[in-house]
Amino acid sequence: MIQRLLILAWLSLLLAACAIGPSVPARQACEAASFTLIDNFAGARRGRCVASGDNEVRITILPESDGYINDSAWFAYRIVPKSSATATITMNYRGGHHRYRPKLSYDGIGWSTLPDEQVRVSIDKRQAIITVPVDDREFWIAGGELLTPPLYDAWVTKMTSTGQTRSSVLGASLDDNTITLLRSDNEAKDVLFLVGRQHPPEVSGAVAFFAFYEALMADTVLAGEFRQRFHIVAIPMLNPDGVNEGNWRHNLGSTDLNRDWGPFRQPETQLVEALLDRLDNEGRQVRVFLDFHSTRKNVFYTQNDANPTDPPHFTRTWLENAKPRIENYEFNYEENPVDNIGVAKNYMYKRYRIPSSTYEVGDETNRAAIIAAASVFAEELMELMLAEI
């Protein structure tokens, strides 16, 4: 009898130590004893979650679609404390691998990368285990800054308040979110065309986009002259649905928008095509095109000599001019033949024979360096466009 009681006591201790809770699906709060893990906000991504101990949860990180999807394993969730503890969060990846260094924010504005000793990644990169102290503050953990539509709206308001640009509604996404268009208020015929955020997790590219555009709007002689001579067109965020959903790659039509320039099967890319037609009908001429993204390094993808541009060798000259002025930001340019994949830069080259580049920023590139470099790239682009177009 005593032996049976001892076994029962031992079993109940063991069960309490494991404290496995129910497995809850995405968008449902996951309760550990010392904190709750939630994913009910724009940009969140988390699959099933189970509390595996008082201070431990296991979550699944998975992409928006089955089958092949680019391995951009975005994750984002929020920790709501119940008591002080050290939380352990095990992230198990399905359909992808650990890629982004986890970042933490207490206010959604300032972000810091978790030190390596708080992130243990398995050799096959299918699992990452995060340990993080929990006090009385809520915080987010994500693959990068949460740059969601409200933040873009605030930025657009700041830009239009300079009086140097006008915003309008380009149209609606598949999920009826607004896609914003920025255009110069001038009659200039020659157009600089910028696009951002076709791919939801690519926030380092978004940081570059903001800084680049702000340099175009700056209160300097160069920028002032440029704004008189050129018509600036920008779509800061082409894929708001994907951003809201925390998607790795697609819009809500399960499509990589940067493979749909040409086919134009999605509402978002159809808006771009209609805008280009409108510019053509206004008698404008798109002269330079840039599309902002993130990848594992800082690189520009552009045309090679088999696909001559007007002006010739423009991108190479631009980037070589910028190079001596740029510090703490290593970058290269890769010149490739234009192919028939519906990538924005290829479509724009084929339509206009213009210098057309994908502006790629490393996932983990220092944010201050991205901003400083983007300002220089913008200044050198303005100089060269003024000189050669």
Ligand SMILES: [Zn+2]
């Ligand atoms: Zn991309």
